[in-house]
Amino acid sequence: MSLTYAPRMKEQNYKLDAVETIPPGKKKIIDALKALLEKKEFDTITTAEIAQTAGVSEALIYKYFKDKRDLLYVVLRDYLDEYLARFESDLKGIEGHLNRIRRLIWMHIHVYASNRVMAKILSLVVRGLPDFYASETYDWIVTVYARRVLNVIEEGIRSGEIRSDVPPKFIRQVLLGSLEHICLREVIFDKEIDPDELTENLCKLLFRGIENRDNPQAT
Amino acid sequence: MSLTYAPRMKEQNYKLDAVETIPPGKKKIIDALKALLEKKEFDTITTAEIAQTAGVSEALIYKYFKDKRDLLYVVLRDYLDEYLARFESDLKGIEGHLNRIRRLIWMHIHVYASNRVMAKILSLVVRGLPDFYASETYDWIVTVYARRVLNVIEEGIRSGEIRSDVPPKFIRQVLLGSLEHICLREVIFDKEIDPDELTENLCKLLFRGIENRDNPQAT
DNA sequence: TAGAATTAATTAGTAACATTCACTCACGGT
DNA sequence: ACCGTGAGTGAATGTTACTAATTAATTCTA
Incomplete structure (x- = not known):
C-alpha cells in the first residue's frame, strides 16, 4: 500500500x-x-x-491532490510499490545473469497480465499526459525501477555473460520497449497474455538475436 | 498529401x-x-x-471531422502517407535481408528524428485515445505499415538469413517496440536523435543478441 | 440565364466537467 | 473558554467540445 x-x-x-x-x-x-x-x-x-x-x-x-491527474499518479505509484516488492523478492536467489534477465522479463509480463489497470495506466494513459513527467511517480520509475533494471544488466556485463560493446542503457531501452510492445495489443483490447510463451520468445531473440546462425552463406 | x-x-x-x-x-x-x-x-x-x-x-x-480527435487522426494519416512514400522508394534496391532491416530501422528512426510532430502524435497522444483504434488511420497502420514490416521479416526468413524458430510477428513486435522506446525520451523532452548511432546499436542487438559469444564459460 | 439543388460556411447557443472559493464543523492543547 | 488546525462541504465559475438552425456561395440543368 x-x-x-x-x-x-x-x-x-x-x-x-x-x-x-x-x-x-x-x-x-x-x-x-x-x-x-x-x-x-x-x-x-x-x-x-x-x-x-x-x-x-x-x-x-x-x-x-493537485488535480485529477495527480490522483491518477498516486494510484499508479501505489500499484508500482506493490509490484517492486514482489520484484525484489522474486529476483533473489536466481543464479546466472541471463537467468536473472529471463526472470525479470517474466515478472514484468506477468504484472501486465495480472494487473490490467496498472498496465493500461502505464502503457496508454500516463504517457500522453505532459505533467506526468514532472510527477513523483515518473521520478520513481526512472530512479528506482529503471535503475534497478540497469543494475541487472550491468552485473551481467561485469560477469562476462552479456556483451559489453553495446551501452547498458541501450540494452535496457530495447528490453523495456520490447516488453511494453509485446503486451500492447493485448492490453488495449483486453486479450489474454501468456507470460511463459512471451518470455520464451523474447529471451530467444534478446539473447541470441534474429540472425540465423545455421545459415550456410554466413554474412 | x-x-x-x-x-x-x-x-x-x-x-x-x-x-x-x-x-x-x-x-x-x-x-x-x-x-x-x-x-x-x-x-x-x-x-x-x-x-x-x-x-x-x-x-x-x-x-x-467527427470531432477534434478525428481531425488529429487525419493529420497523422497525412504524415504517414508522406512517410510511406519515402519508405518504399528507400527500400528499393537494398540487397540482403538483414541490410533491408537495417535500412528499415534507420528510416523509422530518421522519421522520428525529423518529424517530431508525427513522432509525438504516434508515441504519446494517439495511444491513449480509445477511439483511435477504431479509426481509419489505425487500420492503415496495421494493414499497410505493420504488414509491410512483416513482409520484410518474412522474406528474410524465407531467404535463410533470419531464424525461423521465432514467429515473424513476434520479431516485428520486438522490432517496433524497440524502435519506439529508443526514441521515446528524446521525443518527450525534445532532445536530438542520432539515427546512425541508434541504428548501429539496435542492429548489433537485434541481429546478434545480448549474449557474449566470446564468453569462456559458455551457456 | 433563371432558378433549383447542392455544398460551404457561419452565428449563436448548450451541456458537461474540472477546478476554485468561501465557509462550517470537530477537536486537542493551553 | 478559546485558539489553531485539519477534515470536509455547497455552490459557483470558466473553459471547452460540440450542435442546431440558418445563410451564403457554387454548381447543375432546362
Whole structure:
C-alpha cells in the first residue's frame, strides 16, 4: 500500500504508528478511482463520479491532490510499490545473469497480465499526459525501477555473460520497449497474455538475436 | 498529401482531377492543426484556436471531422502517407535481408528524428485515445505499415538469413517496440536523435543478441 | 440565364466537467 | 473558554467540445 512516504524515522522509533497517518477521505478517494478504473477509461471517469463512489465531496479531491491527474499518479505509484516488492523478492536467489534477465522479463509480463489497470495506466494513459513527467511517480520509475533494471544488466556485463560493446542503457531501452510492445495489443483490447510463451520468445531473440546462425552463406 | 482517400477510379480515368476535390476550408483546418502542433500539445489546443488559425468558424471543423480527435487522426494519416512514400522508394534496391532491416530501422528512426510532430502524435497522444483504434488511420497502420514490416521479416526468413524458430510477428513486435522506446525520451523532452548511432546499436542487438559469444564459460 | 439543388460556411447557443472559493464543523492543547 | 488546525462541504465559475438552425456561395440543368 504505502500511501505514506518513506518513514525515515529520526532518532528512535518515535510514535511509529502515527508517523504519517492517512486521512480516511484520502484513502476513500484513492480506492474509489481504483475501483472505477476496473470498469471505465480514465478520462470517461468524472470527478463527480469519483467523489460519489468515495462517498465524499468533490472538493475534497482537491484538498489532497493537485488535480485529477495527480490522483491518477498516486494510484499508479501505489500499484508500482506493490509490484517492486514482489520484484525484489522474486529476483533473489536466481543464479546466472541471463537467468536473472529471463526472470525479470517474466515478472514484468506477468504484472501486465495480472494487473490490467496498472498496465493500461502505464502503457496508454500516463504517457500522453505532459505533467506526468514532472510527477513523483515518473521520478520513481526512472530512479528506482529503471535503475534497478540497469543494475541487472550491468552485473551481467561485469560477469562476462552479456556483451559489453553495446551501452547498458541501450540494452535496457530495447528490453523495456520490447516488453511494453509485446503486451500492447493485448492490453488495449483486453486479450489474454501468456507470460511463459512471451518470455520464451523474447529471451530467444534478446539473447541470441534474429540472425540465423545455421545459415550456410554466413554474412 | 493525399487528403482524399484512395482514388480507385472505375472504368477509364474519368475526370481525373476532380475525383474528390477538397474544400478549401477543410484543408485550412488541417494545416492549422499541423501548424499549432509545432508549438503546443494537442490537448492544450482548443477548437476555437484551430478555427481562428485556419480563418474559419469553429463549427466548420465538425462539418468535415467527427470531432477534434478525428481531425488529429487525419493529420497523422497525412504524415504517414508522406512517410510511406519515402519508405518504399528507400527500400528499393537494398540487397540482403538483414541490410533491408537495417535500412528499415534507420528510416523509422530518421522519421522520428525529423518529424517530431508525427513522432509525438504516434508515441504519446494517439495511444491513449480509445477511439483511435477504431479509426481509419489505425487500420492503415496495421494493414499497410505493420504488414509491410512483416513482409520484410518474412522474406528474410524465407531467404535463410533470419531464424525461423521465432514467429515473424513476434520479431516485428520486438522490432517496433524497440524502435519506439529508443526514441521515446528524446521525443518527450525534445532532445536530438542520432539515427546512425541508434541504428548501429539496435542492429548489433537485434541481429546478434545480448549474449557474449566470446564468453569462456559458455551457456 | 433563371432558378433549383447542392455544398460551404457561419452565428449563436448548450451541456458537461474540472477546478476554485468561501465557509462550517470537530477537536486537542493551553 | 478559546485558539489553531485539519477534515470536509455547497455552490459557483470558466473553459471547452460540440450542435442546431440558418445563410451564403457554387454548381447543375432546362
